[in-house]
Amino acid sequence: MTAPAVIAAVGLGGNVGDVRHALASALAALDALPGTRLLRASRCYRTPAWGMQAQPDFINAAATLQTTLAPRALLDALLAIERDHGRERAADGSRWGPRTLDLDLLVHATAVVHVPGLVLPHPQMHLRAFVLVPLAEIAPDLDVPGHGTVRALLAEVDASGVVALEPGHAASA
Template identity: 90%
Template structure:
């Protein structure tokens, strides 16, 4: 039996090392996952640190994928890609610190899941401009289950401080 492909959205970010190279490498790794194809990737954005604010600004982007991987399998693959890029998670479980690469599974089709280690849609997606701005660039009409479209969610947050670092893909200089 062949698994049905769904559209998933992934948030990418980092603030340690060569983040631009890490994001490009992560996008290639996402496209190489079994049963998965990269559909679109946003440009990169500089964003103020969130949560723990006494750290360097982040570079963030978003990607959409077509995948036959189940949500948990896709999340496990994202975590493996992070580890391959030197991501070390704090032993004490603290969040929002500096990182070489952060990959968040934002949406997986119309899945709504609340399980240990996996919550879909991402529990803070609808509140975070640093995720919504790049995601709106590539998937403004994507439905975030239980919240509405990405475009509508972006209209409800303060996106000040989220600055594009490159022209839109396909634009001439």
């Protein structure tokens, strides 16, 4: 029996190599996942590096999906897409370094999950303009469980460093 389809949101980003090509390729890969359909993709945004700031700016985008994949299966698929695009995760577990492609499962319907390797909604997404600005472009009324709508969350953060690149969306970038 197939699971019912739900709406999931994914954050996309990178700052190494041809990031816009990687984002467009990742969107196509998301749309090709079993039981999954790409609904919307935001424009690309240039954003300052987060965490480790001594690195190039990032290009970020967001996408909404309709999927029958469970949260863990979808996350595993995102990690496989990252690897297919040359993403290498640091063996020491360090975070926020340069990357060819970063795919974050932000929201999976109303799921609230806190297990090793998977936290939903994505931790700190409600505080990060580089997540909220692109997501607000395509899903302003999306509810982030326990936090409120994307639109309301965006109103509470400083988004001055997030700059939209030319019109269009990541899929055509």
